[in-house]
Amino acid sequence: MKKLLLCTALFASVALSAQTTHVISWFMGVSESQASMTVNAGDIVKWTWDDTLPHTVTSASGGAETFASAQLTGANQEYSHTFTVVGSTDYACAIHPMMAGTITTQPLLAVDDVTALDFDYFPNPATDVVTINGKNTIDRVVVYDIAGRQLSDTATTTNTVKVYLQGYTEGTYLVKVFSGSQSKNITLVKK
Numbered sequence: 001m002k003k004l005l006l007c008t009a010l011f012a013s014v015a016l017s018a019q020t021t022h023v024i025s026w027f028m029g030v031s032e033s034q035a036s037m038t039v040n041a042g043d044i045v046k047w048t049w050d051d052t053l054p055h056t057v058t059s060a061s062g063g064a065e066t067f068a069s070a071q072l073t074g075a076n077q078e079y080s081h082t083f084t085v086v087g088s089t090d091y092a093c094a095i096h097p098m099m100a101g102t103i104t105t106q107p108l109l110a111v112d113d114v115t116a117l118d119f120d121y122f123p124n125p126a127t128d129v130v131t132i133n134g135k136n137t138i139d140r141v142v143v144y145d146i147a148g149r150q151l152s153d154t155a156t157t158t159n160t161v162k163v164y165l166q167g168y169t170e171g172t173y174l175v176k177v178f179s180g181s182q183s184k185n186i187t188l189v190k191k
């Protein structure tokens with residue numbers, strides 16, 4: 001049983017390494033939280049124009065990455081950028097500076113890290129609670145939605161940690177589990 005669960009964990013980690021495209025709706029009145037997200041290194045962020053006004057997507061100086069779209073006008077215009085540098089980049093529309101956000105790039109799990117932190121988790125998919133059983137003490141568990149938005153950040157001090165999913169809608173969630181200096185991402189499905 002334990003072996004099977006570990007295989008599941010390995011598979012989930014590998015699946016998470018796939019490149020993901022995140023979409024941001026780009027329009028006059030977009031909020032900073034709508035325009036901001038955390039992505040894994042290698043992910044693509046695609047902005048889609050959702051009004052008829054001219055906009056750009058332009059990075060601020062001093063950020064991790066530098067990018068600038070052309071000035072594009074009209075619904076369904078789009079601009080994409082692939083984020084590869086770990087760190088944060090503020091950006092805005094050059095025409096409407098209040099249209100602004102921050103893209104934070106976190107390191108993609110290296111293949112060698114997959115077995116570094118030893119734990120099982122079950123059940124997955126789950127309806128209410130997922131139990132994580134660590135070989136060592138688990139220090140912290142952070143839950144993200146599939147768009148990379150952080151939903152919870154819990155400090156823990158035990159080998160066994162429960163992740164409660166009752167309040168979440170059905171779907172896929174990313175969970176970062178920390179133990180000592182190591183961390184590992186897993187994918188949980190709420191059904």
Ligand SMILES: [Cu+2]
Nearest residue numbers: 054055093096
């Ligand atoms: Cu604009």
